[in-house]
Amino acid sequence: MHDRVHWRSTIVAILLVVLNQATLAEVPLHLRVTWLTDPAHEATISWTTNDPAESAAIEFRQRGDGPWVAIAADNGKFTPGEPDAWFHHVVLTGLEPSTEYEVRQPNDSESRWFRTAPGDDVPFAILSGGDSRSGINERQEMNRMMSRLVKEQAAAGRPPVIALAHGGDFIVNGTRLDQWLQWLDDHTITTTSEGQLLPVIPTRGNHDMGPLFNQVWNFPKDDENYFVTTLSPAVRLITLNTETSTAGDQRDWLARQLSDVRAPSRWLVAQYHKPAFPAVKIPSGAYTNWVPLFEQFNLDLSIESDGHVIKRTPPIRDNKIDPTGIVYIGEGGLGVGQRKPQTSRWYLQPTADKCGAAHHLHFITFGAERLNVKVIKLGGEVFDDFDLKPRE
């Protein structure tokens, strides 16, 4: 009896390995869109194969009946890691804002599409969340919810969801390619039934260590992963990296960027992984090195991750609650097990009922009169809903 069970499991295991190899070999996987600095005009289309495919290319066109244009990909092997897998990136430039583009593998009958960021000052929404590193089932459920939200928003004629701002800790161990491939597999769940891709604006978390992060998101090899994304003429998202020096070049860069982009931005938002005002852990370098700059340049909203809780602080300035201060939200609920927030901390006491422990994402809508943040729990319940007014 025991032998029979043993043989059956062995056969199943062999079949799974063979099927997995076949899947990787025959179909380019993980078609995705990455946004970095200018998503109204640029987007990176990426996918994965298990052969070098030096002639890999993508075809794209404005959504409709126009001719397809083929562009060759930059190819490379994911290193280090098993199994052997290759990344392919195509950077599309010169795109039109607020325009839908179709992409497909050459001569493939099936295509996917995405919408570029707006070029005008119009309302739109992004999804934000972090810490998808563990809790695979919950991660997949969250991705299903994202897909549903994107679709429902479009169907209801509300401001479209244009991207996912991921706050980092995509996976448990950033040096494990198998975990990245699993994450990329799961991310395809966010694609709607109409084939709409959800672009990702990635943040590096402490678990995303190693060179694979830059390979997955098409950053240059030694890139430090901090950049400003112009989501619209009136909205900018600053992505920072708490996993490199926060006090050195990045701080100098942040000061310059804030000085440059504050005036033309109605809404100026930052995202980074380790929190300055944590609900569970201790403050990261963001507290010492970035918060004074946030306050000097009147950042509107700060999105943090890493703590695995739902958090909202009151507006904070100069270590005091101040109506002119900055609201910090977070802290990562895209799959990872949730913790109990320490609401006895001075900056969480007034908003203790806005803190909790549940898988969640932030649904952020940028309008002319208000910036609306909703915390949506897995299952769809709105846990928190608040507005910010533009700064005078």
Next chain:
Amino acid sequence: MPRQLASILICAARFRRHNRYLTHDTEGDDNRTMTLSERPPAIALHWLRFAVAAQCFGNAWALAWVVTSPLMSLLWEPADVGGLGLGEETALVICRWLAALLLLSGVVVLVRPGPIVLALIASVQLLFAVAMCQMGAGYPAELANLVPGIAPWLPFETQAMRIAAPLVLWLASSGRYTRVVELLARWAVALTFVGHGIEALVHFHEFCDMLLIAARKWGFDLRQSAAEHALTVIGIIDVALAVLIVATRRPWVAGYMAFWGLVTAVSRVVVKGTFYGWDGTATRLVHFALPLLLFLWWQSSKRVESTRETIESSSELTHA
């Protein structure tokens, strides 16, 4: 002549007094001129005792208040990511009980350190290193870029002094196992310096920020590139000292390591402030106390040795 005779007699008396603590340990080129006394000087043991107690208090605070540590992760994270999956509540209860135990152990170490409590402290420190290794914490991301397979083992090096310090205190206080005590201390100091040296050589961003923030606090405009150059130098020195401390018995090597251990421990308070930094400083005081023990031990042994040589040469002169 009477004055010479008197000095010889005084030296002989000193030699006899120290002779009780002499062993016949020889190793390395310096050991040709150094006979290791049986027990480190009392002052060195007092410092070590204080540092081990401080380590307990710092760890207890981190476990009970900060409520986030590799051990906490090991206890509450699910099994598919390397944890034990006990859930947050259970993990917190365990961590807080451990914190209470460490607090009590710290007090016991100050009052009357014994083998059981010191072995317990060493075991807890080892447990922290295991948790760091298991959960992939406790090493810089910069190292993961270079040697991803080896990086998770770094905590066993960086934590070596914290694991060894209670054991050294226990064995050294007993006055036995002189050779083992010295070897343990030397290798623990060396491993920790190698670990931190590697972190400095890969320009660990937290070290870089410590230099930058400290410089800013003291009114210097230090650039990141300059801080990284400084880390390269610090890393080379750390690794070189680690080699020297196991290869030779030079008190200045141990002395410099004690000085540097104190600087790096205090830097936590300087950079993070008293509230967020004191536990980091407290847990790292052993990085000062353990090399200090070697420094004082070797210094005193050297003094005893030179006294003995003086006596021997004086005796030869007298005979001649």
